Amino acid sequence: MKRRLSFVFLLICTLQLSALAQKAVLxxxxxxxxxxxxxxxxxxxxxSGTEGNRMAQEYIEKRFSEIGLQAYNNSYRHTFxxxxxxxxxxxxxxxxxxxxxKTDKTIVLTxxxxxxxxxxxxxxxxxxxxxxxxxxxxxxxxxFKKNKPYYTLVFAAxxxxxxxxxxxxxxxxxxxxxxxxxxxxxxxxxxxxxxxGELYASGAYHYPVLLPLLQQIKPRPQARLLTxxxxxxxxxxxxxxxxDHYQFHKRQIPxxxxxxxxxxxxxxxxxxxxxxxxxxxxxxxxxxxDFVQLLNKKRPALRAxxxxxxxx
Numbered sequence: 315m316k317r318r319l320s321f322v323f324l325l326i327c328t329l330q331l332s333a334l335a336q337k338a339v340l341x342x343x344x345x346x347x348x349x350x351x352x353x354x355x356x357x358x359x360x361x362s363g364t365e366g367n368r369m370a371q372e373y374i375e376k377r378f379s380e381i382g383l384q385a386y387n388n389s390y391r392h393t394f395x396x397x398x399x400x401x402x403x404x405x406x407x408x409x410x411x412x413x414x415x416k417t418d419k420t421i422v423l424t425x426x427x428x429x430x431x432x433x434x435x436x437x438x439x440x441x442x443x444x445x446x447x448x449x450x451x452x453x454x455x456x457x458f459k460k461n462k463p464y465y466t467l468v469f470a471a472x473x474x475x476x477x478x479x480x481x482x483x484x485x486x487x488x489x490x491x492x493x494x495x496x497x498x499x500x501x502x503x504x505x506x507x508x509x510x511g512e513l514y515a516s517g518a519y520h521y522p523v524l525l526p527l528l529q530q531i532k533p534r535p536q537a538r539l540l541t542x543x544x545x546x547x548x549x550x551x552x553x554x555x556x557x558d559h560y561q562f563h564k565r566q567i568p569x570x571x572x573x574x575x576x577x578x579x580x581x582x583x584x585x586x587x588x589x590x591x592x593x594x595x596x597x598x599x600x601x602x603x604d605f606v607q608l609l610n611k612k613r614p615a616l617r618a619x620x621x622x623x624x625x626x
Contacts, residue, residue, distance in 0.1 A: 337532070338461075338603035340453045342596040348377065348449040349506065349595075350587045352427065353441035360440060361431025362396055362474050363403035370427050374409050374448065374471045381455045383411025383469060386490035394484035398477040406473045408481045410490055413458050415466040420495045421609065422468045424482065424558050425451040425502045426475030436583040441590055443580065444475070446506035450572075450599035457603050464610040465497065475503075475558050482558035486565060497616040498524075498609070499569040501559035502602060506595035507585075508574040511537050513598040515605070516553045519544040521568040523614050528570070531604050534597035539605075543575075568616050572602050 351373055358366035371391075378390050386392075396406035409427075412420075425447030429440030439445075448471055455469045468491070474480030486493065505513065518525040518541050531539045543553040554560060559569035579585040 338457050338600050338607055340457060340596060340600055340603065342592070344456070345449050345453050345596055345599060346590070346592060348452050349441055349445045349590060352445035352448060353439040353585075353587045355437055355439065357439075359431035359438040360427060360429045362406055362428045362477055362480075363401060364431060366431070367428055367473070371407050371409060374427060374452075377452050378409065378411045378455070378469070381411075381452065382459050383413060383455055385411055392485070392488070392490065394481070394488065396474045396477060396480045396484075398474070398480055401477060403474075406480065406484070408473055408485055409471040410468065410485070411455070412466060412468045413455070413463060415463045415610075417464060418466055418495050419497050420466040420468055420491060421498045421500060421606065422470060422496055422562075423451055423454055423500045423502070423606070424470045424472055424485075426472045426481060426558055428473050428476050428481075430476050430581065438581065438583055439586045441585050441587045442504045442507045442574075442577075443585055444503050445587075446504060446590065446595060447502035450502045450505050450602055453599050454603050454606060458606070461607075463606075464613060466495075467606070472558055479558050479561050482561035486561055493565070493567070494617075496562075496567050499559050499562035499567055500602065500606060501557055501562075501569060501571045502573070503557040503571065504573045504580075505598045505602070506574070506590040507577050507579060508591065508594055508598075511594055511597075512540055512574065513537050513601055514540050514543055514553075514573055514575065516542065516544040516571040516573070517559065517563075517569045520554070520563065521570075521616070523616065524568065524570060527608055527612060527614065528605065530608060531601055534600055536593045537597035537601055539601050570605070572598075574598075
């Protein structure tokens, strides 16, 4: 009887450890530090083409190197010409690194690092929009560098989102890998400010094969995953066009966009590090990693499900 009880106890412990192993673990201190640095006054809102934007590039490039991401053609920097809304940047920069998987099939994780700069002598720091997305991008890269993925994972910190999704367009117009290898875009834009503990995953309306996977993502103590904000009849509450994932969608590459609903600090000088929710945000970032981890485990047929996009 004692042997049987010992076996049962061991089995329970094994199952509990297995369940824990399936949930990604990240370092909240590092995550928050990355956001604090990127949203500091010294970076002056990171508007494309400015000194603050250049400082953000250097910081992200350093973090890519620390994490150990591989570079295409020996450089994380991929330049493009940006001209939009009266702003011309001859050498805007996307920062791109990757982790090779067991297959060349690729998931591209994106987050834009630019913001809107300084307006009327007020700095728009863009802590949630989108230093938080870049922080989550770096956390995901750190996790998968230590936990080898099945898919090759590309991590792209994109410039020029606030000027019309320019960095995402440049990435796809001059891609560092064959476009037909890209199975999915996972875009992160505004992950850190929500008082209800809600992170949305938008895009399953267009790519319904992803809905059962999203529904399998278990809540974290301070954050749970909801789906929606992706139906044409929702008007301005349809997020399909509202961040870099739209450039992928236009090319019939499936996407899931992770973000929070708009809040009073959106595109305001009050979007500062001090207003980030320090318990919600790490759990929200972990939910994104949980989803990418599940994709690597389940390996659904993704490109075959791409829908027509005439209505967009």
